[in-house]
Amino acid sequence: MSKSFEILKFICLILMFSGFFTSVQAQSAIEIEDIRSVASAPSHYNRHFKRSFRNLSTLGIPEGGSEYYTVLGFRGWGDNTGGKAHELAFGNGNDVFLRSGIDEGWQLWRKIIVENPGTECPPDELQLASLN
Template identity: 40%
Template sequence: MPADGNYSTLLSLRGWSDDSGGPAHELAFSQSRGLYYRSGTTTNGWSAWRRVLVENISGNVGIGIDVPQEKLSVNGNIRAKEIKVEAANWPDYVFTSDYELQSLKEVENYIKKYGHLPHVPKADEVDANGISLGEMNKILLQKIEELTLHLIEKDKRVTYLEERMLRLENHADK
């Protein structure tokens, strides 16, 4: 009987009855919608039941978690080759003519007052609630696009000042 205390339907897989084919494996499907696994041999004993996943009445699936709150809740690290996040309202609006880019002085004042960039969540909010990868990518792209606009503006200013300096030097040499 798995650790949740409920009776289960068992599926057992065994190489040979004398364990010469390796350890046996059992899956237990519990009444509480959990899937458990254990393995072992008659000579070495069985490992403890380990919950593999649980599904609640809402169809939420949990791995290593008792009460999944999302369609997939994982208590642990996840490794994947790729994760695709669907996102709307991608921040290309930063490049429209009606976008109000804050001046660097306004950004500096905001940072001094609040301790983080405008429109970026505070560290304690992220610690408490986590953050959506899609939302954070949108925020980061918005900030990169804003920085790009500031760099373009600064580059134009530097070019203007360099040209002006050359004109003044040329005028002074005459």
């Protein structure tokens, strides 16, 4: 099974458990909020799943390949006791980033690597840290 399929399956599970599918059954479309210049905090997602359209500069993605990102943010509980909040940012160049955080702030963005056998993805060698 490809890593792309595994990532897609993971995202679908997140959406399913967030109540996303049950809340949209009677709707033909879901609106994405345009808050391109508004920064978010982990506490904005307490027990919510939100969709937004954001600027690269607002998000602070370090190696952004896109000027704009569609962001999915969520947290399963109302505060830090239930775990971290998460944001997934999808760029126009098939770049996907993830960050997590507690109310005090976000951790650094991490790039999700999507690979397909027989292609040149990722275009650069992966840098792996030593486990020692």
